[in-house]
Amino acid sequence: MKYKILPICVAACLSAAAATYTYVGDVNNDGEVTIADVTSLVNIVLSEEASDNVMTDVNEDNEVSVADITSLVSLVLDGEAPRKVMLDDSDLSEAADVVEDDEDMPAYGDYIENTTFTSTVTITYDGNSASVSGKPTGVSITTSGAHVTIISAIKNVKYVLTGNSTDGSFKIYSEKKFCLTLNGVDLTNPHGAAINNQCGKTLYLVLPEGTDNHLADGDTYAEVELEDQKAAFFSEGQIIFSGKGRLNVDAVGKSGITSDDYIRFRPGTHINVTSTANHGVKANDGIYIDGGVLNVMATAHGVKGINCGGVMEVNGGRTTVITTGNPIIETTELGNDTTSCAAVKADTLLTITGGTLCLKSSGDGGKGINCNNNIVMTGGDVTVVAQGVKDLAAPKGVKCDGTMSVTGGAFYTYSAQSKPLDVQGGVTVGDGHAGYTVTERSVHITF
Template identity: 45%
Template sequence: MNKFLFFLVLMASAASVTSCTQDDPYEEYFNNWMNNNVTPNTSSGNSATTGELASFDVAIDKSTAEPTDVATAYYPDEEDMLENNDFSTEVAIDLSNPVSKTVDGVEITVNGSHVTANHGSEKKVCYVVSGSTTNGSLTILGEKKYAVKLNGVSITNPDSAALNLLSNKRAFVILADGTTNTLIDGVGGSQKGALYCKGKLLFNGSGSLSVTGNTNNGIHSADYITFSKGCNIYVKATENHGVKANDGIFINGGVLNVEVSAAAAKGINSESHIIINGGRTTVLTTGNGAYDTTDKSVKGAACIKTDSTLTVNGGELWLKSTGSGGKGINVDMEANFNGGSVYVVTTGGQYKINNDSSSPKGIKVDGNINISGGRIWVRTSGYNGEGIETKKQMTITGGEVASYAYDDAINSKSNMTITGGYVYAQGQHNDGLDANGNCYIKGGTIFAICSGTPEVAIDANTEGGYKLYVTGGTIVAVGGVENGSSLSQSCYQASSWSASTWYALTVGSSTFSFKTPSSGGSGLVVSGASQPTLLSGVSVSDGTSYFGGLGIYGGTVSGGTNISLSSYSGGNGMNSGPGGWH
């Protein structure tokens, strides 16, 4: 239904009510709309399910054990690797009792508890920093690359940055083994971060570091940042981003936890590429959306934001955004998922102000999305929250992709192509798979679920002159597929289906067992390389689990009732337009 017409109907309904209470849904809708707040759920369709995909959560995890799923580490330059450098000239700085001195060509000056170290043109310098101060800072200057070994240091600077690395050369920050280190900046200064680095910022070592940014970012590099295996870093920012880099962020290992609470703030924010090759990265954002007066647009918070490309090759990403308009991943260019594990939860609804809005998304990419391996799980529960969305093309050739979303589960503005992998897409109030161009299913296993008529489990933009083309793959579609589809591989409709029930779909010698949702679209459509058989009410043991236990391949199937299948040509309800109702 047209949004404006729907709003008028609600206003008329609200006007006809003689008395309202706090529980009146029309009053809630009216007040939220007029206050430019979050629009509540008003959809009548609903598709629900259970299992791990519907219940997994994301929380800060400071334990030191790193995941074993890693890819080859990436460093923009061989000189960025600590083992390729010599920092044998150690200069000790005790912030509990700082002393002005000159040693090995390094000049140390002290002003109260504020220490400045300048190594000039000296090479191989490693500052070994220890001690604590509640009203001090450490600033480093120099014309050559250097290392800063944090050896049990605690710096609180009420006025500005705690650690200010103002040399534009490489800065290797080494967390000494077994040590705990803390950096906290003040409120209201002009610093760019509690830890600010003018040059390349390269984290190493196996100690821990806690950084709190109270004015701007937690950690900020004007160049790029690398994280290596062994580091255990926690960053909290209350006014802006957690980790910010101008020229790229490269996570090769370590444990990184980030929490940000400011409106529209980003947990990890890069103006250039972000590459994840290993480690465990957890990001929580709690801020609502905000109006950007510079860009004159509404923006939401995001756990990971890049103005360029995102590539995930290994490691783990755990991302949760709870504010209105929040996103797990927000990419301006292309996103490539080749390995590793990505878990995303968003719980906030749409943020609306000045006739502009920011909708929550699990993964939002303005360029193409390419998925060739790894695991991606996404869940959105707030109003208008889409699971995985690309403004261009979606290509899935491998891996496991599971999206359980308030709105469309997996959406592409242009063509969507699936040739392999395992794909689960459940739209609680809209389509499962939704391509606003052509949708090509050539292989893989697809389990798609929609909310009910007029939505469909697998949707292509037929009204725009595009089609769904099925030439391969194993398909389960609760809610049918788009009208006018080209089904070169035959599809079949079950005579009936039952909610919350285990089924076994056998195609040739391969059996895919799946659990139906507790509610969802009408009609159960299946397809395979040869005519399949379908059993209902089965018991399944062993096998390989997918989608948080909602699908099993190769298990031992027992019991069940044979379900008759009839030829199916496509269509279940009316066409709903690109992306359904938004």
């Protein structure tokens, strides 16, 4: 017998200051996974009544059945259950961002507060059409149904999108940086990117407080010669997210959010990204998470939840990433080349100074963190879980080709069938740590 589990929203990963964790299989919520939980789960399954207790879905197939009892018995016999990692859509209380007002500092240009926008263009989507108000000199605007194309040669322009369309888009060619405000827009482009920025300058993406926004692509893209559109929300230039509104991005054709430059998430933002085709969030030159809520769910072969080609920094906020998928196997002259899933893929330095980072990867050989360079952690609260099988590749909590140092915060990693922590250059744990526990399945460091 089996039945569906009722969906609820659970805050599974909290800040280090309120470090409370749940564990897979802790059905009776006593902080341990024991035979008592098996008894509780058996009684729930036999009752055939739907439950709002997410801990009962041990194998995470969105059903509660005898299969969950089998999985729970295996965890009890193994002697160690992993932490539970779930997407957390709850609000986050965090300090306001401190605006950089020194023009000589590199981050000065990332703060929209340091730019004055003198022209506003409002685009209202309504089904199969879009209307435009405000057309400053130097800005050309064309519409085809609900597909809007902007060509701009002037600076200090703010574009406001509102309304809804299931067959629309916003595409811009601009010689200058600009502001794009999503003011309660629901936009789907069945033939490509919902937002397509062909400008290599900064895109300030503002989410006004109280707004809910949604962007989605289609499963096939109409390609344009000499142009990229790599995601439901694509930008050639930097994307700076700010504001206290919400943005949901659903990708079925390509990635969720992609920048060919870098992406910065500022405090206050609330962004949910789901991709069933490619990566969740990808940036070529860097990803900076300064705050806000970021949830990423990516499901595909070899997919990365967050894929960063440059430096990645986690300085605040609450970021939860879950990936599911088997590896991509490519046969070469040297043998098979395996590309596994990873919740976070960092091609260079990964730095964690604050915030909460919760990562989980399942599927054959999935990695929680896969870093080609060094990992430096001085603060924050990190949970990494690899729950995949070990058939074609090894599922590791953290795989790091360089060195790793932990001198502050709280760090936990677990792997069900391989190394929880695999660091080629060695791990350095700073003096003054409160705990440093290593088991066959996990590594736990606290300060």
